Amino acid sequence: MKHLLSLEAISGTDMRLILDRVAGFKRDRATHARPLTGQTWALIFSKSSTRTRVSFEVGLRELGAQVMFLNAGDIQLGRGEPIKDTARVLGRMIHGAVIRTFAQSDVEDFATYAKIPTVNALTDDEHPCQILTDIFTYEELRGEPITGKTVTFVGDAACNVPVSWIWAAAKLGFELRLAAPKAYQPAREILRRAADGAAMSGWTSQKPAFESVDAGKGTVVITENLEFAATGADLLYTDVWVSMGKEAESAQRLQDLAGYQINAELVKLAKPGALVMHCLPAYRGKEIDEATFEAHADTIFTQAENRLHTQKAIVDWMVG
Ligand code: CP
Ligand code: NVA
Numbered sequence: 001m002k003h004l005l006s007l008e009a010i011s012g013t014d015m016r017l018i019l020d021r022v023a024g025f026k027r028d029r030a031t032h033a034r035p036l037t038g039q040t041w042a043l044i045f046s047k048s049s050t051r052t053r054v055s056f057e058v059g060l061r062e063l064g065a066q067v068m069f070l071n072a073g074d075i076q077l078g079r080g081e082p083i084k085d086t087a088r089v090l091g092r093m094i095h096g097a098v099i100r101t102f103a104q105s106d107v108e109d110f111a112t113y114a115k116i117p118t119v120n121a122l123t124d125d126e127h128p129c130q131i132l133t134d135i136f137t138y139e140e141l142r143g144e145p146i147t148g149k150t151v152t153f154v155g156d157a158a159c160n161v162p163v164s165w166i167w168a169a170a171k172l173g174f175e176l177r178l179a180a181p182k183a184y185q186p187a188r189e190i191l192r193r194a195a196d197g198a199a200m201s202g203w204t205s206q207k208p209a210f211e212s213v214d215a216g217k218g219t220v221v222i223t224e225n226l227e228f229a230a231t232g233a234d235l236l237y238t239d240v241w242v243s244m245g246k247e248a249e250s251a252q253r254l255q256d257l258a259g260y261q262i263n264a265e266l267v268k269l270a271k272p273g274a275l276v277m278h279c280l281p282a283y284r285g286k287e288i289d290e291a292t293f294e295a296h297a298d299t300i301f302t303q304a305e306n307r308l309h310t311q312k313a314i315v316d317w318m319v320g
Contacts, residue, residue: 002318003111003118006104006126007164008193012171012217014317015132021313022136022306029309034064035319039095041065044086044110045121046072046101047244051280052121052129055307056098063312065095072101087113096315102245117318119311122160124245130279131164133310135172137303138235141275147217152177152233152270154226155260155287156184156253161239161279163190166220170194173217179229181256185222194220226260233270237277238262238287254286263289277303 004010025032041060043053053069060067072078077086083106090097091114099107099118104125111118120128138146151169153162157180166186169176178185223229230236241257242250262276276288276296280303284290293300 001115001117004128004314004318005107005111005118005120007128007131007167007171008126010128012173015135015168015172018132018310018313018317019136019139021316022310023140025312025316026306026309029062032062032312034062035316036060036095037064039065040068040093041096041098042068042070042090042094043098043121044070044072044075044077044090044100046078047122049100049121051304051307052098052100055311056119056121059308059312060096060098060315063315068094083109084113086110091115096319117315119314119318122244124243125160126164126167127160127279128164129307129311129314130161131168132314133306134165134237134277134279134303135168136310137277137299137306138275140306141299141302142234147173149234150175150177150232151235151237152179152229153237153239154179154229154262154266155238155257156180156241156243157222158184158186159239159243162186165237166190166194169218169220171217175219175221177221177223177229177233179223179226180260181224183256184260191220191222226266227269230266230269233274235275235277236262236267236270237279239279240281240283241286257287261287261289263292267292275299280304 043056045053057067087110096117097110097114098121099110100121102124104123107118107120107123120126135146151174153165157178162178163186165176241253267276276292276299278288278300282288282293284293
């Protein structure tokens with residue numbers, strides 16, 4: 001049985017198998033196969049969502065399934081029933097689950113105990129559906145593979161979105177540059193795992209200071225210097241400074257991350273015609289400025305739309 005619990009847990013080959021199906025689902029939206037006919041799937045969400053919730057509800061229906069949305073606060077899970085018990089109940093009644101929650105271990109435990117195809121729709125650790133979508137969108141808009149290209153992430157580089165980007169870079173073979181203050185850089189343990197046990201290539205004390213690790217086929221560069229990170233990039237990418245669950249740190253985060261913004265000055269350093277993406281929701285004047293957001297809105301909302309098509313491909317890969 002296949003799940004999508006993280007990009008760490010799936011191979012580059014499987015990522016490609018999923019990505020290769022997306023264009024077909026997008027092109028044949030009205031006529032594609034309905035492999036989930038007769039099935040019921042549940043969305044179990046402990047955090048807010050617009051894009052992920054709507055795209056999964058619509059996509060699963062278009063694949064033939066009946067869909068129920070379960071706000072974790074409305075079921076006994078929210079009153080402390082263990083995830084493994086919730087999983088064993090639902091696993092006897094439904095055919096697949098899409099889970100948005102805090103702990104990565106909860107989606108993994110759900111998959112283990114429910115024994116039904118399970119999708120991570122965002123945890124504190126990863127957002128795999130988002131990054132597969134982003135890669136499809138890059139390749140769709142550019143007409144060429146992301147392999148060998150340079151992706152620069154600016155902002156809170158320790159949160160779920162950039163961590164999923166690390167695994168994608170390692171397995172699909174591109175350069176990922178993460179520009180963030182030290183306290184917002186990913187744990188070195190993640191980089192070590194991404195490099196599959198290979199030793200770090202080391203630190204340099206020269207400016208711009210960066211750490212680079214050969215992560216399998218790709219490269220991950222970590223730096224505090226966002227101008228250095230943006231120079232020559234094919235794609236500039238950002239995410240909120242205050243992820244869900246981090247609201248208590250809001251004031252500190254806004255202070256610490258000030259300046260780690262995608263704006264016109266930064267875009268000028270990237271390759272001419274570089275794409276700018278945002279997973280959304282966007283906070284103008286924080287991680288991206290209004291003018292840059294609007295200048296790249298077509299890309300950003302194509303990226304949002306592509307959640308629908310990419311997640312159909314993910315589910316089709318899981319049940320196929
Ligand atoms: N990008 C994303 O996952 O958006 P939602 O939080 O609205 O689902
Ligand atoms: N890093 C953000 C992503 C939102 C889609 C969060 O976890 O809130």
